[in-house]
Amino acid sequence: MQTIDRRTLMKFAAAALATAVAACDSRQNTSAPLTDKAIELILAQLATDLFPHKSVATEKYQSLARLFQSRAGEVSHSLSKKLSTPGGSFNQLTQAERMERIHQQFFSPELLAFRFHAAVSLYSDLDVTQAFGYQGPSLDDGGYIDRGFNDLDWLPEPS
């Protein structure tokens, strides 16, 4: 089941990822290459900045970052480099600095691909969306016919 989820997810993002990979900046950076762990921290922070939810556990952002990294390693590295500065890793910057970096890089194929992945990962996750009031599958509970499908009471009933 999870496999179907992820495979479908990646089919969606395939076009964006292909563009991102093609656009990978292959220039040699003067600083040392980032470690996998460093990239994971950067992407998890990026996901949190893109979609900040107090109700969403840090582990959710880390997990989706790791997944993106495992599927698109080159793009993850390139994106992390672009977001960081010679002075420090993206996740070590202040919030104002991070916002500025995101604004600057936003329409790069790498960031758009990651944004899509993060949005779909978070908002297809029932753990996340139940906190927003979404209730998920309903067949086993008998649908909503007795569970509030028409309980809105602050507008007039249609005549």
Next chain:
Amino acid sequence: MIELTEPSIVIIGSGAGGGTLARALCEAGKHVVLLEAGPRIEAGEWHQDDLKAYGQLSWLDPREATGTYAAAQFTPNMPAWIVKALGGSTLHWNGLAYRMQPHEFAPLTHYGPIDGASLMDWPITYDEIAPYYDRAEALMGVTGTHGIAPHPATNNYKVLHAGGQRMGYQNISNAHIAINSDMRDDRPGCIQMGFCNQGCKINAKWSTLASEIPKAEATGKLDLRSECMALSIEHDTNGLVNAVIYRDKNGRETRQNAAYVCVAGNAIETARLLLQSSSATFPDGLANTHGHVGRHYMRHIGAMLYARMPKPVNMHRGIVTPGTIFDEARHDSSRGFAGGYLMEAAGISPVSLAMLINPTGWGADYASFMEHYDHLAGMLMVGEELPRADNRVTLSPDLKDAHGFPVARVHVDEHPQSDAMREHFFAQAKALYASLGALESHTGIPASATHNLGTARMSEEPQDGVTNSFGQCHDVSNLFVSDGSLFASSGAENPTLTIVALVLRQADYLLREVL
């Protein structure tokens, strides 16, 4: 089991067109071979989960989307979101069963010629199709017809209705939906589960899998072959079709002799199959003597708007599209465009919202909007799309499918009127929710098309289209088209009811005059 050498009636595709046709012919005593590219997946196996269902039921074989429309940019290998499974797109459709309006069958007469559009009147009038609409409504169990009670109003519909009244709209209704309100046709009444687009797991919603195909099977005259992909249609030296070549799930190619072939593969695949079946006699594709196969491709003009309301809505509870405002469906060129549009309440899931609304949204405001999911209300626009000769399906010169055949390339440059229609909708929808105290709203434009029409359009004159009003090809008299490819215009209404009506009329004609 029909012998492969026995010339048969072969129907390609089992959706609203093919499935309905199969039952009609089988119940009249005819043996039918029904080929379906997808597998048979019954309701017990469906998932009430957007992504899982998408992966399970969708046509995922790549196609190409080219041109300047949204699909070419956002979903370049997925111009259409349709189903690849027995039952076709009736598995994931919303159930909205609206008749097209009389003037929409004569758009050239009513709108006049429009630059950049290939407008043409249908070779059939509303009055001629009306008896078949009536039969289709009975067959599908459409609420508000034949004594079938409409559903109670859902939360999202209450918002649409109240806001619509404040806007001065007068034609707001939650009737004309092909979802049972009570037990009917051995199918239960709706329990307001939502997930209509993931297959109705209790089959309260009509589909050919739930209704037509079992009835066809019960006659003993249906030879159903699932996971069989039609590759080409062959013809004899007289230019009449005589066989369908298909590949089964084991990769084996089979030649089924055919006395009649009815193509119902949905508008992209139907066109692709005809184009693929070219020959010395039909160098531009089977039945394509006048060059219209694949052309005049229409979807509907699509858009959506979601608003954060001051109090809870819980739009996910219940029928996903529970009701519609019809006032803007009129033709009124003072608005800056020809034809009209429907405003359909739609309770989409959080992940669908994230994918469709503001695809470059992010940050605290975006997250806050999503966090208020249970306060969101929203609607879709379904608007008439003008046909254009160069909005068309062709065979890709670049990409081949798993069988080695060129995939379909779907090219669309929207007519400039589309933007005017969307802007009008956005303004009206925003004002509607604002009139009820909405705090913010966001818009979106869907990319993949769920309505696909016009690629083998019916016409009075052979030089203007592909088939006559019965879907019989002008230049190949034993070849029929039995799906939305037939539409000569899109109208403003969801197409399924019209497809069923046209196919019922085609079946009558076949039984009366052809078979």
